[in-house]
Amino acid sequence: MHEPILRVRGVSKFFGGLTALDNVDFEVVPGEVVALLGDNGAGKSTLIKCISGVYRPEQGDIYFQQQQIAGRSPSEVRNLGIETIYQDLALAENLDVGANVFLGKEKIKYLFGFLPVTDDEYMRREAVTVLDKLDIHIPSLKQKLVNLSGGQRQAVAIARAMYWNAQLVIMDEPTAALGVPEQRKVLALIKSLREQNIPVILISHTMQDVMAVADRIVIMRRGRVAADMPRSEATEEIIVRHIVGSAEVGE
Amino acid sequence: MAEKAKIQPRQNRLSRTTLVEFVAQSWSYLFLLAMVIFFSVTGTGFFTVNNFANIFVTSTLVALMAIGQTYVVITAGIDLSIGWTVGLASVIAARTMRDLVNGGMEIAPAMLLGTVAALLVALIPGIINGILIGRVKIPPFIATLGMFGIVRGAAFLLTDGQQVVGQLPDNLREVLRAIGSGSLVYLIPGQGVAWFARPEGLEPAVIRGVAPLLPYPVIITAVIVVIFAFILGRTKFGRHTYVVGGNQDAAVRAGINVKNHLVWVYVLSAFTAGIAGVLYLFRFTSGAPQAGEAALLQSVAAVVIGGTNLFGGEGKISGAVIGALIIGVLQTGLVILNVDAVWQFIVVGVVIIVAVLVNQAQAALERLKTNA
Numbered sequence: 345m346h347e348p349i350l351r352v353r354g355v356s357k358f359f360g361g362l363t364a365l366d367n368v369d370f371e372v373v374p375g376e377v378v379a380l381l382g383d384n385g386a387g388k389s390t391l392i393k394c395i396s397g398v399y400r401p402e403q404g405d406i407y408f409q410q411q412q413i414a415g416r417s418p419s420e421v422r423n424l425g426i427e428t429i430y431q432d433l434a435l436a437e438n439l440d441v442g443a444n445v446f447l448g449k450e451k452i453k454y455l456f457g458f459l460p461v462t463d464d465e466y467m468r469r470e471a472v473t474v475l476d477k478l479d480i481h482i483p484s485l486k487q488k489l490v491n492l493s494g495g496q497r498q499a500v501a502i503a504r505a506m507y508w509n510a511q512l513v514i515m516d517e518p519t520a521a522l523g524v525p526e527q528r529k530v531l532a533l534i535k536s537l538r539e540q541n542i543p544v545i546l547i548s549h550t551m552q553d554v555m556a557v558a559d560r561i562v563i564m565r566r567g568r569v570a571a572d573m574p575r576s577e578a579t580e581e582i583i584v585r586h587i588v589g590s591a592e593v594g595e
Numbered sequence: 596m597a598e599k600a601k602i603q604p605r606q607n608r609l610s611r612t613t614l615v616e617f618v619a620q621s622w623s624y625l626f627l628l629a630m631v632i633f634f635s636v637t638g639t640g641f642f643t644v645n646n647f648a649n650i651f652v653t654s655t656l657v658a659l660m661a662i663g664q665t666y667v668v669i670t671a672g673i674d675l676s677i678g679w680t681v682g683l684a685s686v687i688a689a690r691t692m693r694d695l696v697n698g699g700m701e702i703a704p705a706m707l708l709g710t711v712a713a714l715l716v717a718l719i720p721g722i723i724n725g726i727l728i729g730r731v732k733i734p735p736f737i738a739t740l741g742m743f744g745i746v747r748g749a750a751f752l753l754t755d756g757q758q759v760v761g762q763l764p765d766n767l768r769e770v771l772r773a774i775g776s777g778s779l780v781y782l783i784p785g786q787g788v789a790w791f792a793r794p795e796g797l798e799p800a801v802i803r804g805v806a807p808l809l810p811y812p813v814i815i816t817a818v819i820v821v822i823f824a825f826i827l828g829r830t831k832f833g834r835h836t837y838v839v840g841g842n843q844d845a846a847v848r849a850g851i852n853v854k855n856h857l858v859w860v861y862v863l864s865a866f867t868a869g870i871a872g873v874l875y876l877f878r879f880t881s882g883a884p885q886a887g888e889a890a891l892l893q894s895v896a897a898v899v900i901g902g903t904n905l906f907g908g909e910g911k912i913s914g915a916v917i918g919a920l921i922i923g924v925l926q927t928g929l930v931i932l933n934v935d936a937v938w939q940f941i942v943v944g945v946v947i948i949v950a951v952l953v954n955q956a957q958a959a960l961e962r963l964k965t966n967a
Contacts (some may be wrong), residue, residue: 448849
């Protein structure tokens with residue numbers, strides 16, 4: 345077994361009187377796909393936002409590659425190699441693929457040796473390289489993202505995470521807005537991340553997705569980890585019982 | 596083994612639409628051209644170097660304001676205060692130059708100091724707008740509407756409620772006029788060109804034909820256009836402007852300092868308005884609080900006609916310049932045709948609506964093309 349790359353220890357988060365996370369322990373080892381499940385309000389999103397730096401947990405520690413990251417800013421966390429792909433993808437749809445892969449980290453060249461300009465050609469080339477690595481083909485790279493399909497946009501968001509050497513990718517409902525064929529492509533992308541030894545935390549409501557790609561399943565309920573099991577031990581029925589809470593009642 | 600993800604290229608079946616697409620994309624250029632041809636054919640005296648120089652000079656005010664406004668609109672904002680910022684800058688410049696010259700300073704340094712003072716003061720409403728919008732999160736419409744009133748009041752306070760700054764010294768006015776109404780090159784029909792100043796000692800018949808080829812206000816505006824088009828189109832700052840307008844959340848998560856960026860954008864808008872104000876003083880040799888009042892909505896119109904999306908994320912400086920020229924040609928052309936000046940409001944109004952319709956149609960066309 346590998347050393348965990350991410351280790352969440354006793355993390356709690358409160359919103360006013362509401363306990364969103366209650367002493368949560370959670371870890372991820374390199375090369376595994378962890379599905380994070382739970383009903384609405386179970387604390388999944390709060391947990392990933394604590395990891396990605398959007399929220400600062402009130403209690404507990406989060407270690408990424410042995411470094412404490414709890415309370416760091418989103419850009420610091422990102423620079424350490426944790427890329428979060430939110431449901432809304434956080435893409436600038438009015439710009440092209442190259443601009444989006446390099447969003448906020450634009451490559452600069454110097455015109456006449458002193459005028460700093462964006463190196464669009466370089467960014468487009470690099471975008472192609474990383475898209476090729478993921479075996480994604482986008483017809484026109486000068487095309488604005490608004491003209492691409494949902495799956496292609498998802499692919500661009502994943503490509504961006506890959507390009508910046510993500511050590512851990514967090515995906516929030518990556519297939520929710522997609523048609524069936526595109527859902528398959530996204531699942532294939534997740535598998536290809538795993539093949540490159542990049543762990544993925546996958547939040548999903550879609551049971552088929554989870555069963556198709558997850559190595560391990562973590563179920564949250566009312567701010568706590570209700571169950572943590574390998575995929576091989578999980579059935580849809582067990583998962584659902586943990587999500588709704590009847591597993592504890594039944595025992 | 597993972598199945599490989601393949602996302603099929605979409606087929607482009609609508610090559611027939613290339614012409615339609617071309618028209619949709621460059622309609623503002625075509626429209627400008629069509630209007631120039633129309634007025635040239637129907638109006639005597641329209642197709643002359645003098646008149647074109649006049650149109651360009653007249654358009655500089657709206658064009659300069661539209662440059663800053665383009666940045667603002669690309670970030671999905673609007674700046675309603677720049678009309679009065681133009682006035683404030685012209686008043687500050689006029690007062691400073693007048694007082695310095697009356698106090699015994701040479702003309703040139705007084706003009707330089709007046710210009711610098713005006714530009715610096717003009718930045719103040721921009722900074723406040725930017726902080727209110729970027730940091731306090733007041734909607735741009737409200738923040739700049741408030742600033743509209745504040746700057747207007749401040750400008751009139753500085754003229755003691757008068758329409759213009761009191762009498763400037765004659766020697767100062769002369770130099771201001773030499774620049775504001777002057778040209779780098781004059782065309783003398785049949786005799787070639789003259790540099791820097793309107794040629795003297797010519798026969799009356801020839802004098803009437805002398806035309807400015809490169810008026811100074813146009814040169815100054817062109818330099819500003821080039822600089823700001825470059826910043827918007829080529830630099831990281833420009834790229835971030837589009838990102839902020841396209842998806843502000845994405846900009847934040849990508850580590851772009853959106854708050855500071857918005858402050859800069861409104862400062863920039865105030866800056867081009869400040870230049871317009873100083874240029875107004877040079878052209879009319881007086882500072883007037885209401886110098887940019889009418890030009891404010893024209894600058895918004897120019898931005899929209901130029902294809903900038905009012906919802907943000909899209910737009911070009913070149914489009915805004917074309918928009919300003921369209922308004923300039925319309926105004927001049929209608930006067931030459933002896934049409935009641937009031938008609939220009941109606942025509943410009945129609946053009947704005949057509950512009951938005953064309954841009955929407957163009958976006959629909961683009962979607963249609965890629966989803967075919």
